[in-house]
Amino acid sequence: MAMLELNDVHAYYGNIHALKGISIDVSEGEIVTLIGANGAGKTTTLKTISGLLRPRQGEVSFEGEELTEFPAHEIVYKGIAMVPEGRGIFSKLTVVENLEMGAYSRSDKDGISSDLDRVFTLFPRLQERRRQVAGTLSGGEQQMLATARALMARPRLLLMDEPSMGLAPVLVESVFETIQEIKDEGTTILLVEQNAHMALQVADRGYVLQTGEIVLKDSAQGLRDNAEVQKAYLGMQ
Amino acid sequence: MNNQIGPNWRTIVRFGLIGGVVALYLSVIGMVEAFSARNLIGTFITLAQILIFGGPFVAGYLTAREFKDKPRTTIILCGLAAGAMASIFQVMLILIAHAVDLRFMFVSISPGLMEILTFGQGQYLGSLILAALSAVMGAIGAGYFLLPGTISRTLTSAVVVTLGVGLFSENVNQILSSNWLSLIGGRSVARLLIQQKSLNPIVALVLFLAVGGLTYWRATRAKAQVESDDESPATGRQKRFRTVMLIIAIGALLGLPWIVGRFLSQVLFMVGLYIMMGLGLNIVVGYAGLLDLGYVAFFAFGAYTMGVITSASPLGLTNLNFWIALPICAIVGVLTGFVLGVPVLRMRGDYLAIVTLGFGEIIRILALSDWLAPFIGGAQGILHIPYPSIAGFQFKTPEWMYYLVIIGSLLAGFLTIRLRESRLGRQWMAMREDEDVAEAMGINLVQTKLLAFAIGAAFSALAGGIFAARLGTIFPHTFNLLWSINALSLIIVGGMGSIPGVMVGALILVGLPELLREFQEYRLLMYGILLVVMMLVKPEGFVPAARRQQELRAHAKESAVGTAAD
Structure with missing residues (x-):
């Protein structure tokens, strides 16, 4: 059985029908990516999973449990953490405080401090800047912090929203390396990306979203070889 | 700015005219005349003169700053020109006011004002003197910039x-x-x-x-000392020095009302009251980021609670002791904080500000209404609220009430520090930064927001209870919007989220106007000027929270580097 299942999910912003019956499943240990243009509904999908947006119709279940009944702040406790779009860090708190906020849902002090060491080995830059106010970090460092903060919740499923957005090409590469590392440590990842090229290299499977609907689903290899995808998202002729 | 072509005569004219408009404005609204009675040194330097010549001085200084790469004599001359420019409106005012009677429109353009502006020398010679002195002030301003x-x-x-x-x-x-x-x-x-x-x-x-x-x-x-850099053995001495200073500070705090006398004790009492309110509002606005413009409502609730449960008048339900009543005020504050909190849970930023503003007014109007008059006295208010007393000793005078409010502020300060470092404090700050992300971290926003409102309201209600006991009588008209504005302004001026900032802000915004009685009429104007200047020159406040300072500075650096990255 899949770890996360979205079944015919409809979501609205006011009167705007943003998700028009989306069905997605993610199995344990996978990286699944959602690709699509601006406004296709990628971020909306993640918001629906994390509870920030309530679907009007359809089910979202995580490990067999229906999520739509829970408020957002309780969904973290189920084992889902999010790396928000635009890095969404607490810019006036220090790096360490941000990370501690990430572990807000936990109360095991020893586990938290060992996880702090773990994310610092994953992102040595953050250790160097641990007392710095997060708003003063560079864009790449902020992205690292957002990812590290989500890991501090020790999630079983990590939702990542455009981790490569606004970063220099060199940094983009390292972001995807990190994603691979996180997967290797056993965390399942649902990755939303505009950079389809990179996303399909790291992912196992993928979905293509277009104006709130899933138009294509396949293995990452299958999508890379798909002529439509190549033309629309990979920039190949 | 015209930094493409560098500074030129336009700069002089611009700064000169800005200085001139300010000086003219101060004259026309009557400040100059009102302050001319306030002698500073002897009878020849008055506050009015500072107002008249402040504009030219600042104009000269600003001009000099623009011309900083030019030779010294040029800078001084530019300052001179800017200073002269700055007097131009006042000279025009003198000449026009002499020819036409402007008083039907501008009541403050009185013969007295003319006397001050012309130094009693008639309009022609007086104008010349004014222009010359302004020019000299401009030059001094420029010279001041040049000093090491x-x-x-x-x-x-x-x-x-x-x-x-x-x-x-x-x-x-x-x-x-x-x-x-x-x-x-x-x-x-x-x-x-x-x-x-x-x-x-x-x-x-x-x-x-x-x-x-x-x-x-x-x-x-x-x-x-920086050059020699050998202060390592001083640490032990420093520690002792600090202890001594602390003892002196406590001594001064305790002895203050007896040294400064009754009037200043009353001023200090008000400052202390505002520190309590400011600390409470600081939790709501500074920590939790919820802009509350109706903060006076909780103050009113505290005051009315104190009135209703202690008053000796027929309106008093019980005749409880002040000391028992005070915690009840705090509890009522917490409850009203929750009550206001619930309807505004979904609101953010400006919407929240407007709703809370309305809430503050509703409370005042309810207190004034005939509907509630049988319980809280309507426009007549509540009378005969007893002074606090311990074992028969009554806290009748401001000197004694000062101690009460000092204890209250210290308590509020202590609680604020503890809260800031607590898990709840973190929750507030995370929520202030980004509600969605905070929620995604597992923070219960409903609970966090309500606690901010409730705790902030409790501080305010405590202050209200003390206020009622000090005055002995309370009226609905007392609890107007100005309280909320004062409390908010003092946080902004002092430094958002900073506890020493609240104290400094209260001293400046509440203490000073009490001392300068001539300012009373211009109090709001002064607030406005101060707030605008603060936002331009020192947006982090007088005593900023360390973190906010770091963040604002870095931000300035970043925006200088360019917005291309975004």
């Missing part, structure tokens, strides 16, 4: 202290003539220092030199 840092700092502190003592000479007189200090000859010192409600010119000169000398000495010594 140490000297200009020395001059600034000497001038500020001397004029400050002059400004408050009446209060200094009061303090020196108080019962305690007159024992050691305070009254004769006062007679020496102060003549005709103004600083004795000779004393002013001595003070000026003393303060200047001291500042200069300290500045040079600090420089020498």
Whole structure:
């Protein structure tokens, strides 16, 4: 059985029908990516999973449990953490405080401090800047912090929203390396990306979203070889 | 800005005209005349003159800053020109007011004002003198910019202290003539220092030199110390020094009302009250980021609670003791905080501000209404609220109420520090930064917001209860919007989220206007000016929270690097 299942999910912003019956499943240990243009509904999908947006119709279940009944702040406790779009860090708190906020849902002090060491080995830059106010970090460092903060919740499923957005090409590469590392440590990842090229290299499977609907689903290899995808998202002729 | 072509005559005109408009405005609204009675030094330097010549001085200074790469004489000349420009509107005012009667529109353009602006020399000679002196002030402003840092700092502190003592000479007189200090000859010192409600010119000169000398000495010594850099054995001494200073500070805090006398004790009482309110509002606005413009409502709730449960009048439900009533006020504050919190849970930013603004007004109007008059007295208010008392001793005078409010503020300060470092404090700050992300971290926003409102309201209600007991009577009209504005302004001026900032803000915004009675009429204008200037020059506040300062500075650096990255 899949770890996360979205079944015919409809979501609205006011009167705007943003998700028009989306069905997605993610199995344990996978990286699944959602690709699509601006406004296709990628971020909306993640918001629906994390509870920030309530679907009007359809089910979202995580490990067999229906999520739509829970408020957002309780969904973290189920084992889902999010790396928000635009890095969404607490810019006036220090790096360490941000990370501690990430572990807000936990109360095991020893586990938290060992996880702090773990994310610092994953992102040595953050250790160097641990007392710095997060708003003063560079864009790449902020992205690292957002990812590290989500890991501090020790999630079983990590939702990542455009981790490569606004970063220099060199940094983009390292972001995807990190994603691979996180997967290797056993965390399942649902990755939303505009950079389809990179996303399909790291992912196992993928979905293509277009104006709130899933138009294509396949293995990452299958999508890379798909002529439509190549033309629309990979920039190949 | 015109930084493509560098500074030119336009710059001079611009700064000159800005200075001129400010000076003209101050004259036309009547400030100059109102302040001309406030002698600073002798009878020849008055506050009005500072207003008249402040504009040209600042114009000269700003012009000099624009021209900083030019030769010195050019800079001085530019300052001179800007200063002269700055007087142009006032000269026009003098000439026009002489020809036409403007008083049907501008009541403040009185013969008295003309007398001040022309130095009693008639419109033509007077205008010339005004223009010439303004030009000289502009040149001085420019020259001031050119001075090396140490000297200009020395001059600034000497001038500020001397004029400050002059400004408050009446209060200094009061303090020196108080019962305690007159024992050691305070009254004769006062007679020496102060003549005709103004600083004795000779004393002013001595003070000026003393303060200047001291500042200069300290500045040079600090420089020498940085250079030699051998202060390692001083740590033990420093610790002892700090303890001694702490004891002195506590002693001063305790002895203050008896030294400064009744009037200043009352002022300090109000400052303390505002510190309590400011600390509470600081939790709501500074920590949790919820802009609350109806903060006076909780203050009113506290005051009315105190009134209803302690008053000896027919409206008093019970005749509880002040000390039992005070915690009840806090509890009522918490409850009303929840009640306001629930409907505004989904609101953010501006919407929240408007709704809370309305809430504050609703409470005031309800208190005034006939509907509630049988319970809380309507427009007649509640009378005969007893003073706090311990074992028969009544806290009747401001001197004693001062202690109460000091204890209250210390308690509020202590609680604020504890809260800031707590898990709840973190929750507030995370919520302030980004509600969605905070929620995604597992923070219960409903709970966090309600706690911010409730705790903030409790502080305010406590202050309200003390206020009611101090006055003995409360009326709905007392609890107007101004309280909310004052509390919010003092946080902004002091430094958002900073506890010492709240204290400094309260001293500046509440203490100073009480001392400068002429300012009362212009209080809101002063607030406005102060807030605008603060936002431009020091957006982090006088005593910023360390973190906010770091963040704002970095932000300035980043935006200088460019927005291309975004």
